[in-house]
């Protein structure tokens with residue numbers, strides 16, 4: 089079939105955010121919208137002769153259409169080979185694993201992560217580079233610049249590829265290999281964890297409930313937990329990826345995974361609960377009647393990492409996004425390893441991992457991962473916890489309480505104010521920025537402020553600088569309030585207010601987080617005037 093060159097006109101709104109380009113399906117479905125973005129990407133990438141690309145997504149609505157479109161455009165770009173997951177399916181961590189295993193030049197992930205799916209939901213696309221991680225800002229900004237001046241598309245009129253048949257076929261001289269989406273990822277997990285110990289744990293009657301939230305994590309969790317590790321059938325629930333996630337909001341936090349929380353607080357609760365998000369890179373871990381905060385999860389994993397075979401040599405260092413609690417910093421200090429503080433978004437961890445300076449990293453937004461891939465990895469985190477429970481014989485709750493006893497509890501919460509009109513959100517942030525120079529050494533709402541700034545990050549590996557990564561107000565006792573606007577939303581703006589207070593007193597470790605954080609909520613309000621500016625009396629989501 090001939091390669092076609094078609095005229096197109098630019099869209100002005102194709103700037104990738106925290107994690108690629110995310111828009112409503114209705115936006116992506118406009119004529120040439122997806123094509124323009126892919127062409128802008130291909131124009132920015134070098135010549136593809138002889139190169140391999142990995143392609144797959146979380147199976148949400150529009151996934152299949154997008155896969156077929158991209159295959160035709162990849163052929164026109166001149167790729168030698170595209171590896172695509174069966175059915176167009178690959179979880180985000182699996183894309184990363186496949187890129188690395190096959191030494192591909194990069195990959196395209198089709199996902200809007202934890203955002204709702206379906207015809208009225210969201211769709212997304214992002215590019216990952218040869219290390220398996222999200223493209224750095226210099227690439228995403230170049231793609232955006234190119235998208236604004238694009239005038240031609242290159243594609244072909246080849247018929248659709250049979251995505252449900254494993255094996256090879258050709259699209260205009262390019263080899264397309266439809267691969268098992270799970271195999272490479274599952275093999276990698278087997279090299280990291282003590283599968284025999286986890287198998288014995290399940291054989292001894294340990295009960296896990298893994299809620300895949302009707303999203304892409306299902307096939308991976310079923311194959312590894314119920315298949316390889318012998319967990320009873322039915323351990324993984326909501327295991328079939330659905331185009332609209334069955335109406336669920338596939339974001340694993342106690343609000344959205346309320347069914348899991350109900351099971352974990354019931355009289356006959358399983359020993360451990362877990363959930364993953366739309367593209368299976370996020371995770372939530374729950375003990376019996378005990379929710380683990382993501383920041384604590386990272387700290388527990390770091391504290392006990394050497395019990396897990398893949399990490400027995402010890403950790404080079406750890407990293408967390410700036411708003412993530414300082415629990416892992418405290419563990420790192422005890423271990424005598426470096427702890428890096430990066431801006432929000434996984435792309436900032438890649439350089440540190442490639443340079444061998446960091447082994448584990450995580451974010452407060454239910455993301456945890458390690459240098460085994462260059463994405464956060466939901467099922468990996470759950471396997472890590474299972475391995476720790478098997479190795480220590482301790483419950484999920486006991487492991488967290490041990491952390492608190494050793495380091496104090498970092499009481500933590502994030503308050504989200506969603507769908508604020510963009511101009512109001514911008515005004516709120518501008519108002520905060522204007523106060524920054526005068527806040528240090530003052531007392532506001534009874535809180536003594538030590539430092540107030542707009543977080544800027546200089547990458548220690550390549551020296552690149554990222555400015556305006558969130559406003560942080562740090563009190564003299566180390567408590568913090570952080571304000572930033574989401575870079576992944578698709579409706580207006582979302583204000584995130586992150587609250588952290590350290591509680592060293594063991595007698596107060598069971599304090600309810602929202603109660604403990606009330607003084608910081610009052611501080612946030614008096615600094616940002618959220619109610620007056622947004623008209624919202626309460627956050628839309630508190631996690």
Ligand code: G1P
Nearest residue numbers: 106107433434451453574575576
């Ligand atoms: C959110 C999370 C961030 C995460 C990103 C992609 O970004 O806060 O930690 O890396 O999703 O999963 P945000 O919407 O805050 O820009």
Ligand code: ZN
Nearest residue numbers: 201202367369
């Ligand atoms: Zn995700």
